[in-house]
Amino acid sequence: MQYLVSVIFDDAGLATPEEQAAIDVFNDRLKTEGHWVFAGGLAAPSSATVIDNRGEEAMVTDGPFLESKEYLAGFWIMEAADLDVALKLAAEGSKACNRKIEVRPLL
Amino acid sequence: MVASLTRRFGDLDIAEEAAAEAFATAVERWPADGVPPNPGAWLTTTANRKAIDWIRREDQRGGKQKEAQLLSDDDPPEPPGAIDDERLRLIFICCHPALAMQTRVALTLRLVAGLTVPEIARAFLVQETTMEQRITRAKAKIKAARIPYRVPSAEDLPARVSGVLAVLFLVFNEGYLATGPGTDPVRHDLTAEAIRLTRLIRALMPDDGEVAGLLALMLLTEARRTARVSASGELVTLDEQDRGAWDAALIAEGHRLVRERLAARVAPGRYQVLAAISAVHTSARDVRDTDWSQVVTLYDQLARLDPSPVIALNRAIAVAELDGPEVALAAVDRLEHRLAGYHAYHATRADLLRRLGRSQKSRAAYDKAIELAGNTAETAYLTRRRDQLG
Numbered sequence: 001m002q003y004l005v006s007v008i009f010d011d012a013g014l015a016t017p018e019e020q021a022a023i024d025v026f027n028d029r030l031k032t033e034g035h036w037v038f039a040g041g042l043a044a045p046s047s048a049t050v051i052d053n054r055g056e057e058a059m060v061t062d063g064p065f066l067e068s069k070e071y072l073a074g075f076w077i078m079e080a081a082d083l084d085v086a087l088k089l090a091a092e093g094s095k096a097c098n099r100k101i102e103v104r105p106l107l
Numbered sequence: 108m109v110a111s112l113t114r115r116f117g118d119l120d121i122a123e124e125a126a127a128e129a130f131a132t133a134v135e136r137w138p139a140d141g142v143p144p145n146p147g148a149w150l151t152t153t154a155n156r157k158a159i160d161w162i163r164r165e166d167q168r169g170g171k172q173k174e175a176q177l178l179s180d181d182d183p184p185e186p187p188g189a190i191d192d193e194r195l196r197l198i199f200i201c202c203h204p205a206l207a208m209q210t211r212v213a214l215t216l217r218l219v220a221g222l223t224v225p226e227i228a229r230a231f232l233v234q235e236t237t238m239e240q241r242i243t244r245a246k247a248k249i250k251a252a253r254i255p256y257r258v259p260s261a262e263d264l265p266a267r268v269s270g271v272l273a274v275l276f277l278v279f280n281e282g283y284l285a286t287g288p289g290t291d292p293v294r295h296d297l298t299a300e301a302i303r304l305t306r307l308i309r310a311l312m313p314d315d316g317e318v319a320g321l322l323a324l325m326l327l328t329e330a331r332r333t334a335r336v337s338a339s340g341e342l343v344t345l346d347e348q349d350r351g352a353w354d355a356a357l358i359a360e361g362h363r364l365v366r367e368r369l370a371a372r373v374a375p376g377r378y379q380v381l382a383a384i385s386a387v388h389t390s391a392r393d394v395r396d397t398d399w400s401q402v403v404t405l406y407d408q409l410a411r412l413d414p415s416p417v418i419a420l421n422r423a424i425a426v427a428e429l430d431g432p433e434v435a436l437a438a439v440d441r442l443e444h445r446l447a448g449y450h451a452y453h454a455t456r457a458d459l460l461r462r463l464g465r466s467q468k469s470r471a472a473y474d475k476a477i478e479l480a481g482n483t484a485e486t487a488y489l490t491r492r493r494d495q496l497g
Contacts (some may be wrong), residue, residue: 082253083205083253084254084263087204103252
């Protein structure tokens with residue numbers, strides 16, 4: 001079963017060198033143990049663009065879809081047999097990247 | 108039974124529905140047909156059949172394979188050990204940390220204790236529809252996020268057991284705080300239910316110290332229930348309780364458990380220390396015989412395990428008996444910024460100030476405590492003490 005593991009942050013800062021090193025170690029572990037599907041860091045919310053083409057014309061808006069103090073800074077897609085496994089991995093991920101994490105199942 | 112059905116059918120909803128229907132059928136038929144020679148087996152077979160029917164109805168197109176798999180699963184009746192494992196699994200899934208605390212409580216009471224939704228809703232003073240939704244959403248989350256149905260691994264067990272005990276303690280407190288003549292009787296059942304479930308966990312995990320500690324704490328607290336509220340619905344504090352009204356059997360059992368844990372020579376956790384404190388109190392035939400020095404020592408131990416200001420407050424109450432109200436008041440005042448919103452903080456200050464003869468300040472503290480107290484028995488007690496100041 002796949003889980004979206006989202007990294008949540010509320011500051012402009014990117015990962016420090018120590019954090020990046022810990023993330024790399026963690027990612028290697030995920031790959032070795034067969035939990036890695038995909039992962040990526042995200043550019044700041046200000047670099048986002050929203051498109052809404054549900055109506056007549058596509059509406060383009062500068063900025064993220066939600067203005068909020070906390071935002072999505074990065075994510076993993078992890079393969080895990082159940083939530084206990086996913087939570088254990090996410091806990092390590094949270095420690096490694098030094099951020100709050102959300103674990104959400106893919107349908 | 109819900110537990111073994113969940114294992115077989117892998118779905119809490121189906122298990123619950125099937126169990127309920129089987130019981131309903133039994134209630135209908137047994138008075139007329141007579142009780143079958145093996146009622147347990149009858150119920151299990153009937154529930155299994157109803158669950159299969161349910162799956163058939165729900166899954167017309169794609170379910171054939173699943174159905175075939177289930178029908179060919181011909182287990183003989185479970186041996187007792189396996190059933191206990193099922194119940195343990197059920198408790199652990201209901202108390203999973205990914206579920207909110209109030210959800211864990213609702214789910215445990217519904218699926219493990221078997222209380223009805225209306226009963227649980229009444230006990231926690233929420234609308235039935237709210238409680239129904241809470242439980243439905245919990246099951247949906249368990250399914251969607253794939254919360255596993257199993258006893259946690261050895262390394263995870265301590266943290267997870269602690270989570271289960273927290274749920275049971277909450278249920279117990281919810282029942283215990285219900286006092287006074289106007290209380291819904293269901294809330295009294297919560298203490299009984301909490302004790303029953305803790306006994307179940309203890310039977311399943313007889314070597315766990317904190318489980319024994321929590322059971323002892325519940326028994327020693329429950330033993331004092333009737334003495335705790337007067338005929339007029341007012342709270343009776345420990346020093347004023349009629350100790351003859353305490354339940355001797357529950358106290359004896361509680362003391363046995365505490366002695367067992369002392370003999371185990373393992374560093375005690377929170378519940379064991381709390382139980383030991385209760386044991387010191389319940390060992391005294393009269394309040395004047397209380398070994399307060401021992402109580403303070405135990406609170407010191409508890410404070411090392413749990414830096415909560417409430418523990419510091421309770422320690423100060425014991426210190427007042429050893430070193431006098433002046434010393435205790437100084438300790439209590441140091442907790443002001445952490446406990447200003449807690450009625451017991453103000454009630455404690457009020458009592459200490461009263462004993463020091465500072466009536467005006469005492470009255471002000473009682474007023475604050477009454478304002479913050481939620482429980483009618485407590486309010487009645489605090490009002491009386493305040494009015495006695497003259």
